[in-house]
Amino acid sequence: MPLSFKQHIENLFKNSQTFSDSNKVLFIPKILEAIEKIDIELIKILKNDDRAKKHFFTQVDDIFVLNQNKLIEFFTLNDYMKNGSYTSYTNKIGLIKKDNFIKKFDDVVLAFPHKDCILEGGQTKDDDKKEEVFYNEILSSNEIDRLFEPKVLTNIKRYSKDEVQENCEIKDDDNLIIKGNNLIALHSLKKKYAGKVKLIYIDPPYNTGNDSFKYNDNFNHSTWLTFMKNRLEVAKEFLSDDGVIFVQCDDNEQAYLKVLMDEIFGRENFISIVTCKVKSAGGLTTDTEMFFDCSEYLQIYSKNINNLKYNSIKIQTEIINANSKTAKQYNSLINNINFDKKEFIVQKDEIKYYKIPKGNFNIETLSIKQMSEKDFFNKRDEIFRLTALSGGIGKKLKRHIEDFSNNEDLFLYEYTPSKGKDKGKLSQYLLYKNQTITMLNKLIYTDTKNQKIIKLEPVSNIITDDLWQGISNEGQIQFKNAKKPETLIKRILEIATNENDLIMDYHLGSGTTCAVAHKMGRRYIGIEQMDYIEDIAVQRLKKVIDGEQGGISKAVNWKGGGDFVYAELKQIDTFKDVEIGALNKNMQYFPISEIEDETYNVKKEEIEINKKFYGIENE
Known part of the structure; x- marks a missing residue:
């Protein structure tokens, strides 16, 4: 009885030491990577077999062209895919090289479920638990293209010391605060700000079970890694050639995050991991732990280590x-x-x-x-x-x-x-x-x-100062989800930036990064999707403009002044009376390509502001 086509193709790859292990088990991630790179060995395996050539190649005159999508579908839609997930990675998380999960190699890649997918991450409240769709980067390309298309900005306001100006123009050098999903906001802003950001600092959710990362997913750990990967990949594009990124984390994910960042930014661009003492011993907690957990970590990478510029401070x-x-x-x-x-x-x-x-x-x-x-x-x-x-x-x-x-x-x-x-x-x-x-x-x-x-x-890679002491009322706002000290952000900005440099924080939280940047004469972009942004971060920045004297204000002789622009990604569900059609439930923001559709009655001034911001020519 002849072999099925599936078995036949499997046998072709099982005979290759590159694409299978010693037990003839296919190494699917390696095969998918080879397809993506149009690997020569993979092409030879398929082209030299008549059945494979007929199925996976298209003949144009005397030339045979590999149909990558067809080949990818074969390996992603067959039984290799577990639990109905459109992903080429297994349910195991670890380091891989060639044919096995491994413990130690110099050249490794972090593999985890859904690594080749996009997770939107649309949570807007701390207590939300959201079941989200993972969009596979190839199989769901249409959905992803729509997801990442620049979105309409609405409710645009300029805050200054004496007034709030509505429907204002957004200038290239404005300080900018965006409310909306940070992944979608990053893709919306990417074209305008790519290569212009000197420093990115983020303090993302730590996946502790107690923080804001709450998703109803069987792979919470891998979901977090996917969440981080999607955002770090696009964030890298914002960095200038001499730019740097600081990512704050704790023990829950820092080891995996290090390998993930090695993969995205390159091990050669790793600068340091800084250990920060975030609390002092006291109370009952120290009696119930073998080691008192008092530290968090800053993982620091450059865009290009050869172009790195920094200030030596003491x-x-x-x-x-x-x-x-x-x-x-x-x-x-x-x-x-x-x-x-x-x-x-x-x-x-x-x-x-x-x-x-x-x-x-x-x-x-x-x-x-x-x-x-x-x-x-x-x-x-x-x-x-x-x-x-x-x-x-x-x-x-x-x-x-x-x-x-x-x-x-x-x-x-x-x-x-x-x-x-x-x-x-x-x-x-x-x-x-x-x-x-x-x-x-x-x-x-x-x-x-x-x-x-x-x-x-000199600043070392261990910060033992009590920077977290007494910060609960910094910025004259209360924020239960672990504010970061203004002194810490000041130190980071002093080392990695100069006046007028552009800073970004796409997990804005209480607004510490932008508040410190404002006081130190840096420009900034802050993004936050949680509903509290107007009550917390925006109010804090208004107080900065008014000259509040908490945090680092006295150290930098802050007297107030300046302005910032606030805007929101326009949500589709705000159009209550419009039949939008069978739009995916996660596609919640209004694409710029449809801004002039008369069905949605977008105001003329809002259309003009958006077109100018995104550099869209009037037809």
Whole structure:
């Protein structure tokens, strides 16, 4: 009995080590990927078999053209698809390579149910639980094209200090707040803002079961990954070539999110994972956990690591006095150095060495306990500590100074660094007793008014400051779903942006990102689909314009001013008396292509605003 066509095609692929494992089990994701890429090996397998060639190829003169859609349908609509889901991925979540889920490989891809689908995510209230359709990227291409078509903006208002202007023009450099599904809003804005955003910060739902990610789906974990993937892929298109993205998350999904972001942004563009302390121990919770859960994470990626630009900033840690940790380390003083007495010794590896003989400088140990804050202030340019030679330059120094170092003389070396903040600049450093002299004045902020010095430290990938302490009323609004501190967003913006740069947050929540951007002179786009946007984020930004003094206001000398434009994606269900037809229940927004359809009675001024915003020519 001849094999069925399905069995015949299966056998073709089972004979390939690329597309099946040692047990002759087909690796469907690999086959689908090969179809997408028009893989040469896959084409040869099919073209060299008469039955396959007849079914999957179309002949044009002497040329055979592969029908990709037909081949994809074969592998997606047969028994390979479980539970009636139009997806090419299994119900298992994990890392895959070639023919198996694996635990460790350098080159991996995250596979999960519905990975090749689009999840709209249309929740508008925190307590909603919504059953949504997964649109497969190929099989549901018509639905997806309609879903992602730019949508009409309505209820457009410009908020400034003294007025609210309705039906206003949206200018290219306006601050913009959009109410509506963030996936659809991103696709609506993509053409206008692609390549223009310097920083994206998002604090998405964490899929804890207690947050706003509530979907009635058998694969809640994979649903979350699909939800994130759909949005991150389009968000990447907004970033400028030197742009960066910060994604905040907790332990529930951070490991999978890291691999997903590696796939979307490229492992080579990974910058860091920053651990943030978000709460302090206390109460009963610490007694019921093996480890007290007090951290969240910032996953940071660049659009292109080769174009990355950032600002090196330092944070204030402690006032330096007799009781400070810094004073116990920086407990020596050097002065009266006579550089005219320096003697050239040798040059090695482009490093020049000099000796300043004993008697031409003064070094002494400080009596820290007797020093006041003013004493530290007055001696700040003379206080130092000795640090061991380390790093690449340290290894060279150790090797070089073996021939001439001693414990009595002071040594000076100078060279031009090839990287780092002093790249290309001739730099001089002092050595004493085979160690580097590190001056206190290199890491302090001087408070001249109060005659104090404050230690500065570079921003590290662990944030232990109590930034979350006392933020419940920041912005003069209450928000139960975990506001982020203005100080945290300020720090991110200081590192990754400059004035007038464009910032985006498409999980706007309470509006912290845009509030901080406004106070710091950055432009911004904020998107939020929850119904509370007008009561929370918009009200907060109005108070920012009025000059509210919470959060970072005093630190940045904020006095108020500026404006922003608020707009909503126009919902189809607002047209109560219009028969819309058999439109999918998830297609809830009005496409720009139908804005002039007289059936819907869209106001003339609204039509003109939208056409100008989207760059649509009048016919």
